[in-house]
Amino acid sequence: MAKKTAIIDLGSNGIRMAIYEKTSRYGFYILNEQKVKFRLAQGAYEQDNVLVEKQIKKAYEIIKYFKTQALNFKCNKIFCIGTSALRDAKNKSDLINLLKKDLKLNIKTLSGMEEAYLSGFGAINLLPKLDDKSICLDIGGGSAELCLCENTKVVKTFSLDLGTVRLKDLFKDKFNKLEKYIDNYLEQIPDDFKASILITIGGSLRAISNAIMEKNNYPLSQVHAFSYQVDEESEFIEKIINCKNSELSSLGIKKERHDTIKMGALVFYKIIKKLKIKQIITSGAGVREGIFLKDLFKHHKGFPANFNPSLKSLEDRLIKYKSGSLVSNVTRLFNTLNEIHYVDKKYLKHLTYAAKLIETGLLLSYYSNHKHSAYCVLSGLNFCIKHEDKALIATIIEQHGKKINYENLKLKKLLPDENTISWLNFILAFCNSLNKAKENEICDFSYKNKTLYITKNTNNFIMQEAIKKISKPKSFNVYINNEEI
CATH class of the missing domain: 3.30.420.150 (Exopolyphosphatase. Domain 2)
Known part of the structure; x- marks a missing residue:
């Protein structure tokens, strides 16, 4: 199983190389991408599709450079493909043979x-x-x-x-x-x-x-x-x-x-x-990406159901301490407060994504780590997700339990209503504070008579202080193990 794969793409308008690094079976990200603007078929369309020798030599030198770069990145696999300019060229074998003989690269000419x-x-x-x-x-x-x-x-x-x-x-x-x-x-x-x-x-x-x-x-x-x-x-x-x-x-x-x-x-x-x-x-x-995925999926039909390769890649690379309890607790609290938050259940998915990624920024620095985490979401959660979804995930992580100033939110154009953001922000920050001691404990929640009751094994002072700082979207009391916070 290749951990790093380079794809060299000889197109009509340039030559590109993308390097993909797998972080787990299906998790991956783009480690590096380079491009040289180069027209292999320059003048060839007017000359009966015959590539000029100068262009063949230049293409060879660019691909040689890319192969060296791929080896420097310790790529286990290198795929090289040619598209329209190469498949149309009557003398394409000149370049194909040169690459095979000198660079030991087999370039595949793709049909249309x-x-x-x-x-x-x-x-x-x-x-x-x-x-x-x-x-x-x-x-x-x-x-x-x-x-x-x-x-x-x-x-x-x-x-x-x-x-x-x-x-x-x-x-x-x-x-x-x-x-x-x-x-x-x-x-x-x-x-x-x-x-x-x-x-x-x-x-x-x-x-x-x-x-x-x-x-x-x-x-x-x-x-x-x-x-x-x-x-x-x-x-x-x-x-x-x-x-x-x-x-x-x-x-x-x-x-x-x-x-x-x-x-x-x-x-x-x-x-x-x-x-x-x-x-x-x-x-x-x-x-x-099509070539990379075909190789990735060669023994399988595709990604598992509800799987996001970017989410998995971020977790694999940036999360040192994985807390399954945080995901469980935000889900439980969301459902417990359903009668007062009026937030569409479809946003529970955003909440669980945020719970999984809230600590990605800790790898950079503890201070302002919530801002670093939001940046990681916006920059790294790229595949299989809408812009509106990752904007919401990043926003509720970055707000960090603060009172929402809706009009000044940077990504407001992509976000849902203020009530939704306020509640998701509160639930995430609240459950994250419950997890301060890192005991990975799943809590029991109940809500009645304007009071949220929480049952958990620990109730330390640091956790209580963190909870008090969180802005509630609606006034209600909080009791942990029958002690008012």
């Missing part, structure tokens, strides 16, 4: 269907679970891949030669001819590719999502799992397509994307309209 499948597989397994059908769209430099998904399964795939670099080389800025060319290709999409949700993959589509986040002053910076409604952002996407290149920066598009982003936006926009898409979900995961 394989690329579509792996991109979709990586995205659909690492995004929050969807109960309905969705379509994944991966626009790369050489091609655009589509796959139809149901839950975490890829049902059907389709590949189109509509990559941004390809279109840039073939059409320059001749948009009239380009639009007709794209329209003709889109007619080939099978009729059964129908869904209201489009999952977007690839650098161009992430750049568009990042620009939308910037425009809307979105409170989080992570693009993975960011979602938006098509009818709210169609006009902005059209602006990107129709503006001058010199205006792209003002729309939030980074300079490195200026030469191809309009091509990608045009393909994206036309696919949205053709497929009648209503919602966009952005994926930071794609073909590289």
Whole structure:
């Protein structure tokens, strides 16, 4: 079982390497990621798809560097893949043989269907679970891949030669001819590719999502799992397509994307309209994650039920002392106070996540550890979870039992109502204080006549003082072992 795996991806617009480290059977995180902007097929689309020798040599040197880096990180496995630019090249064997002979690397050339499948597989397994059908769209430099998904399964795939670099080389800025060319290709999409949700993959589509986040002053910076409604952002996407290149920066598009982003936006926009898409979900995961997960799941069907790989990875790496009693106690107290808190039961999951991760920040420092823990949640709880969910988990950890100043909460745009946050914050801090002595004890709770009764083996002074500092959302008395606090 490989603990560290490197995936080297030779694309049409760059060469990337991602290194994944497993922390347990299914827990993992991205240890390192590097990219060199490099166009293997530069000029080749105009020259009958023949790679020039200069580009082959440069690709070899970049991949050689990445292999050295992978070995420095002590990777047990190294996968090397090539996508559209390599599969289209008539002389691809020149590079393949060079890598095999000199670097002992076997580069696998993915077909369009394989690329579509792996991109979709990586995205659909690492995004929050969807109960309905969705379509994944991966626009790369050489091609655009589509796959139809149901839950975490890829049902059907389709590949189109509509990559941004390809279109840039073939059409320059001749948009009239380009639009007709794209329209003709889109007619080939099978009729059964129908869904209201489009999952977007690839650098161009992430750049568009990042620009939308910037425009809307979105409170989080992570693009993975960011979602938006098509009818709210169609006009902005059209602006990107129709503006001058010199205006792209003002729309939030980074300079490195200026030469191809309009091509990608045009393909994206036309696919949205053709497929009648209503919602966009952005994926930071794609073909590289698809390859990693395929290797991870080779003896299994996928993640166990209700399993989150990022949650497990954070627990494995950052939690020194695991308290099962805290998770049990927050659940018990939530249910006990149900008659007075009026918080939807769906938020119990957020409370248990927070209980599991509340001490991740202790590894950095005891002082302000709740703030460090909140940062760990926002930065490390990346896969299989919505932005709104991790924002709430981080917030109730960071508030640390203080009185909620709802209007000044940093992530307010993503949070539920004040009552929900106040009660979750209280229950988490209260149960964490009960756990001060680290005796890992499960408590008995009951509530009657405006009084919370708690039965536990210990009732020390430090715990009592901590409880007194916690802000209650509603006035009631607290007794521990028949002693009023």
